Amino acid sequence: MKKRRNTATQTAVLASLQEAESALSHEMIQEKITAKADRTTIYRILNRFCDDGLVHRIVADDGKQYFAICSECEANDHRHDHFHFRCLNCDKVECLDQEVSVNLPTGYRTTNFNGVVSGYCRACNA
Ligand SMILES: [Zn+2]
Ligand SMILES: [Zn+2]
Ligand SMILES: [Zn+2]
Numbered sequence: 001m002k003k004r005r006n007t008a009t010q011t012a013v014l015a016s017l018q019e020a021e022s023a024l025s026h027e028m029i030q031e032k033i034t035a036k037a038d039r040t041t042i043y044r045i046l047n048r049f050c051d052d053g054l055v056h057r058i059v060a061d062d063g064k065q066y067f068a069i070c071s072e073c074e075a076n077d078h079r080h081d082h083f084h085f086r087c088l089n090c091d092k093v094e095c096l097d098q099e100v101s102v103n104l105p106t107g108y109r110t111t112n113f114n115g116v117v118s119g120y121c122r123a124c125n126a
Pocket of ligand 1: 080
């Protein structure tokens with residue numbers, strides 16, 4: 001990974017994602033961090049984290065973007081085999097641990113999977 005200037009905002013954005021139990025939207029991140037940062041700065045930081053393999057972007061079925069920490073990705077090389085779940089009641093977007101296997105035609109190879117399922121989470125369904 002290239003050495004980058006470590007700004008307070010960058011650290012705060014990463015910390016907010018690491019502490020979160022679910023994926024965060026841009027607005028949620030902006031609310032969580034105390035550092036003064038404009039929209040563009042946060043977007044730039046999130047894009048950089050995505051490029052660096054630290055964070056992955058989830059485009060949910062509500063059309064919004066959410067961001068979650070990656071566990072084993074490298075720069076420019078995201079490898080995911082999990083579903084994302086969006087709760088229709090509490091609006092939470094989560095990474096699900098269940099491994100997904102996709103049946104592809106012969107000769108095709110999966111490197112990334114970005115599926116979103118919506119419904120009701122355990123708490124809301126109880
Ligand atoms: Zn990733
Ligand atoms: Zn819920
Ligand atoms: Zn995920």
